[in-house]
Amino acid sequence: MAIPLKYNLRNLRVRWRATIATALGIALTVAVFVMVMALARGLKATYVNTGDARNLLVMRKGSTAESSSQIERSKVLLFKYYDEIARNERGDPVASPEIIVLIQLDRLDGGNANILVRGIGPIGFELRPNVKLIEGRLFQPGLAECIVSRKISERFAHCRVGETFRAGKRTWRVTGIFDATKTTYESEIWTDADEVREAFSRSFYGSVLLRPKDAAAGAALIQRLEANKELFVRVLPESEYYKEQTKNAGPIQFMGGFLAVIMSIGAAFAAMNTMYASVGARTREIGTLRVLGFRRRDIYLSFLLESVLLALVGGALGCLASLPINGMATGTMSWTTFSEVAFEFRITGELLAKGLAFAVVMGVLGGLLPARVAARKPVLDALRSV
Amino acid sequence: MDQPIVQIRELSKVYRHGDIEVVALNSVSLDIGRGEFVALMGPSGSGKSTLLHIIAGIDRPTAGRCVVEGTEVGDLSETELAAWRKQHVGFVFQTFNLIPVLTAFENVELPLLLTGLSARERRDHVEAALELVGVADRMKHLPRQLSGGQEQRVAIARALVTDPTLLVADEPTGNLDAHSAADVLVLLQTLNRAAGKTVIMVTHDPKAAAYARRMVHLEKGELLNEK
Numbered sequence: 001m002a003i004p005l006k007y008n009l010r011n012l013r014v015r016w017r018a019t020i021a022t023a024l025g026i027a028l029t030v031a032v033f034v035m036v037m038a039l040a041r042g043l044k045a046t047y048v049n050t051g052d053a054r055n056l057l058v059m060r061k062g063s064t065a066e067s068s069s070q071i072e073r074s075k076v077l078l079f080k081y082y083d084e085i086a087r088n089e090r091g092d093p094v095a096s097p098e099i100i101v102l103i104q105l106d107r108l109d110g111g112n113a114n115i116l117v118r119g120i121g122p123i124g125f126e127l128r129p130n131v132k133l134i135e136g137r138l139f140q141p142g143l144a145e146c147i148v149s150r151k152i153s154e155r156f157a158h159c160r161v162g163e164t165f166r167a168g169k170r171t172w173r174v175t176g177i178f179d180a181t182k183t184t185y186e187s188e189i190w191t192d193a194d195e196v197r198e199a200f201s202r203s204f205y206g207s208v209l210l211r212p213k214d215a216a217a218g219a220a221l222i223q224r225l226e227a228n229k230e231l232f233v234r235v236l237p238e239s240e241y242y243k244e245q246t247k248n249a250g251p252i253q254f255m256g257g258f259l260a261v262i263m264s265i266g267a268a269f270a271a272m273n274t275m276y277a278s279v280g281a282r283t284r285e286i287g288t289l290r291v292l293g294f295r296r297r298d299i300y301l302s303f304l305l306e307s308v309l310l311a312l313v314g315g316a317l318g319c320l321a322s323l324p325i326n327g328m329a330t331g332t333m334s335w336t337t338f339s340e341v342a343f344e345f346r347i348t349g350e351l352l353a354k355g356l357a358f359a360v361v362m363g364v365l366g367g368l369l370p371a372r373v374a375a376r377k378p379v380l381d382a383l384r385s386v
Numbered sequence: 387m388d389q390p391i392v393q394i395r396e397l398s399k400v401y402r403h404g405d406i407e408v409v410a411l412n413s414v415s416l417d418i419g420r421g422e423f424v425a426l427m428g429p430s431g432s433g434k435s436t437l438l439h440i441i442a443g444i445d446r447p448t449a450g451r452c453v454v455e456g457t458e459v460g461d462l463s464e465t466e467l468a469a470w471r472k473q474h475v476g477f478v479f480q481t482f483n484l485i486p487v488l489t490a491f492e493n494v495e496l497p498l499l500l501t502g503l504s505a506r507e508r509r510d511h512v513e514a515a516l517e518l519v520g521v522a523d524r525m526k527h528l529p530r531q532l533s534g535g536q537e538q539r540v541a542i543a544r545a546l547v548t549d550p551t552l553l554v555a556d557e558p559t560g561n562l563d564a565h566s567a568a569d570v571l572v573l574l575q576t577l578n579r580a581a582g583k584t585v586i587m588v589t590h591d592p593k594a595a596a597y598a599r600r601m602v603h604l605e606k607g608e609l610l611n612e613k
Contacts, residue, residue: 002499002500003499004499006492007485007487007488010487010488011487013487014487285483285485285486288479288483288485289496290468291442291444291475292471292472292477292496292497292544293468293469293471293472293473293497294468294472294500295464295465295468295469296464296465297465379444379445380444380445383483
């Protein structure tokens, strides 16, 4: 680096008004980029956290989501007692036939949203040890009782312990609140599977979640179940199923990326404008540097670097501005289950680095032409400029 | 005189502004020896600055030759010229042309950044140059915190610090009051006499030119008889 960096830094400081105005434009763009990506990452992380690699999910062949799968009761009985399936202390197979229905609930802050009601059996809790009851008690089958996640009890009406809401043919009473932090269960209401089938007139289950004795048994079980023509099922590790669901973050990521790119074009032009003004005001300095023996390339690099430094100031501000949303909870619509998914924004070091890299790209794009103009000025003309 | 350090033969420079041609230099021939202090004099538009710019390698002749220490300056590419300038020419401007955001020390250090000197060596050179021109006590000041005379001294230190073949000054006292101007001229004279520097100075002021050992007059792009 022939021309010292302090030359650029001090010039940015001297022209602080233009520096700040331009940096803010870049900061805004980087902040939007980081926030949207944090949202997409948070959503993905929620799905990835949900699946347990030890569990297998059985759905009807051709279904891509639990909500669109149907498995008849009689078929569940055909495979529930297979040897490959683990048994609990009481000797029962660790397999939970479940059903999902969508209901509509009113939000506390107005409007309403689709919420997933999951009908499970007692084994369902054994398969999901990370779900914990934090208030009240479990539901009792047959009494139209249910438990709701903490996020839902905080965001929706009639969802606190002791309150009731109408759904299907029943009026459901909330008996407990559960915590399923950072998983999609955090956006569900749980109750008894058979009661759900009855209240919503379903003759079938949606899926069966089960745990094989070990990994080898799991592989064998997948083969055995899928080979059985009568069952007509698809079996996959629960973790894989939820990984597939991360495609829900796709549209958000795309929209965010699109928005950031559009904004970055504006911000790059702002940087270009600022750099052109800077080159114009420093023409005689450029001439002087050339007379001292600095080459065109030195001048070019110096101004390009200054533009990048300017953008980095903006990038750093943008990253700082986005930090407060880290860990903030929100909800969005899942495009596979058409229900609300609650999740937290997740800002990582890597994401911040990407935000800064994005700023650098804007700085380079904004600086290329002004730096070229600076480097190409004939020495004598530059010296004569006032 | 030994082999001249600057040899100018039949040098012409024509500027074109659309259809109009302006002859700035017309077939000028001149030799400048090592250790001379030459004043290039003449009224505005006489071509004295153009001649200086060509000698300093920041302008190119239209015809003729300008050889400085064996190098035909007009033949060099842009990049070669930049490298040549940093080695052979120390330029002093009428308007000082210090970089406003850099301190006196940093301004003088600038040309040394193009050399392979270590930070320590650079510091020694800069301090010596500032000492020589008498503004060592101002090295941490920014240009705007200096008087015109001090600024020009710093600029002379910057021109000297790489120990160039030629010290080239374009109206170095044009923006100074009489007192500061005399100081700067004495400094240039001292550098010439005590340190043996070859100095080429453009001026239209006979009082300034009187400090030089030799005066060369130009008028309308042509050399008049020397005094």
